Amino acid sequence: MVSRGSRRAFLRTAGVGLAGSSSLLITACGGGSAVTKKLADEESITLATRASDIEILNDVLDLEHAAVAAYTAGIPLLSGHAQDAGAQFLGQELSHVKALTGAVTGAGGKPNRPRARYDLGNPRGQAEVLAMLDATEEALVDIYLDAIPKLSPGWLRAAVASILANEAQHISVLRAARGLAPAPSAFLTVNE
Amino acid sequence: MTDDLAATATASPVAAGPDGATRRELVRSTVAAGAAAAVASVVPSLGPSTALAAPVGDIAVLALALRAEQVIVYAYERVLASGIVASPAARVLTLFLAQEHEHVDALTVNLVRLGGAVPSPPSDLAEFEVELRELGVKRSPVGLRNERESVSFLVRLEMAVATVYHFVIDQLADDKLIQTAAQIMANEGQHAAVLHELVSPGNVRRAVPSAFVGGVK
Numbered sequence: 354m355v356s357r358g359s360r361r362a363f364l365r366t367a368g369v370g371l372a373g374s375s376s377l378l379i380t381a382c383g384g385g386s387a388v389t390k391k392l393a394d395e396e397s398i399t400l401a402t403r404a405s406d407i408e409i410l411n412d413v414l415d416l417e418h419a420a421v422a423a424y425t426a427g428i429p430l431l432s433g434h435a436q437d438a439g440a441q442f443l444g445q446e447l448s449h450v451k452a453l454t455g456a457v458t459g460a461g462g463k464p465n466r467p468r469a470r471y472d473l474g475n476p477r478g479q480a481e482v483l484a485m486l487d488a489t490e491e492a493l494v495d496i497y498l499d500a501i502p503k504l505s506p507g508w509l510r511a512a513v514a515s516i517l518a519n520e521a522q523h524i525s526v527l528r529a530a531r532g533l534a535p536a537p538s539a540f541l542t543v544n545e
Numbered sequence: 546m547t548d549d550l551a552a553t554a555t556a557s558p559v560a561a562g563p564d565g566a567t568r569r570e571l572v573r574s575t576v577a578a579g580a581a582a583a584v585a586s587v588v589p590s591l592g593p594s595t596a597l598a599a600p601v602g603d604i605a606v607l608a609l610a611l612r613a614e615q616v617i618v619y620a621y622e623r624v625l626a627s628g629i630v631a632s633p634a635a636r637v638l639t640l641f642l643a644q645e646h647e648h649v650d651a652l653t654v655n656l657v658r659l660g661g662a663v664p665s666p667p668s669d670l671a672e673f674e675v676e677l678r679e680l681g682v683k684r685s686p687v688g689l690r691n692e693r694e695s696v697s698f699l700v701r702l703e704m705a706v707a708t709v710y711h712f713v714i715d716q717l718a719d720d721k722l723i724q725t726a727a728q729i730m731a732n733e734g735q736h737a738a739v740l741h742e743l744v745s746p747g748n749v750r751r752a753v754p755s756a757f758v759g760g761v762k
Contacts, residue, residue: 507716514731
C-alpha cells in the first residue's frame, strides 16, 4: 500500500485533507464506490515508484528542516513586522515538515531527521538575516520545482505544489522587506 | 517554456478542447472538487466511469487553466479600467495583469502545440460573472465601491485560480507542463499575498494565512 497511508498522513497535516479529496470523488460520481476505486488505483503504484517518492520527499524534508533552523536562528535578530513575518513563516515551515514527515512515513519510508547543526553563515543585523532567509526560501523553491514533476501520484504533486506556493509567498514578503520587487516574474524561478 | 510538447499531442486521450457550452460546467466542477468527472464528461473518449482511473488529458486540463487565466485577466482589466484603484496599488495591479497575460500566452502556446482548441475569453460582463460564480467567487465586480473592495475581490479570485492549478497539477501528465503549472500557481500565490498587503499593510497573518495554498479545504 503506497499512497493510501501517505496520502492520509500528508493531507491530514496539510489541511487539504483526504476528507476533501474523498468528497471530491463522491461529488464527482455520487457515491463511495468511486473512493474505493481511486484508492484501488493508488494500490497499483509500483514499489519502485514508492521508493523514488520517498527519496524525493526526504530530499525536500532535509531542506525544510534547514529552513526551520534558519528561521529559528534568525527571528531573534529581526524586529517589528519582519519578526512577525518570521514567526509566521516558521510556523508554516513546521507545518511543511509535519506534512512531509507524514507522507514519508505513510509511504513506508523513514523520514529524515534534522541535522545536529546547520551552517547558516554569520548574518549580522536584520538585512543580513532577511537575505539569509530569502536564500533559504529560494533553495526550497528550487528543490520543489525539481521535485514536483517527479512525484508519482497526482494528488501528491498537487499537495507539494501547495507548499511551493506558500514558499513563494514567503519570498514575496521577504523581498518586500528587503526593498525588492515582491513578485518580479510571472513564472516563479530560483533566479528571482 | 517547452519546445517539444507537440510530440506528446498524439499521446493525449483528448482530441480537441471542450466546446463553449461545457465551459461553465468545467469551471464549476473544478471548484466544486468534482472536476475530474466533469472534464471527462465533455471529452468523448473518456466516460465518467473511466475518469477516476485515467488522467483527463493534458489538453482538457490546459484548457481549464487557460479559462481561469482569461477570467482573471478580465477581472484585472475591469478593476483597472474602473479608475477606483489609484497608485501605488494601480501599479501593482498593472504588473500583475501583465503577468497574467504571460500565463495566458504560455498556456495558449502549449495548448496549440498539443492540438487543442483555444477557448474564448469572457465576451461580456454577464459571461464573466457566470464564470466568477463557477470559480466560487460570489462577489461581482459590479458595485465595488473603493480600492479596498476592489483589491479584496482580486485576492479572492487569485486564490480561486490557485485552487484550479491545484487540480491542474494533479491531473497533468507531461512533466514540463506540470513544472510550468507549478511556477504559475506559485506566482498566483504571490499575487494573493502582495494584494493582501495592499489591503492590510503589515498584517502578515492575513497576507500569508496558510502553509498550504490552493488546496481543496
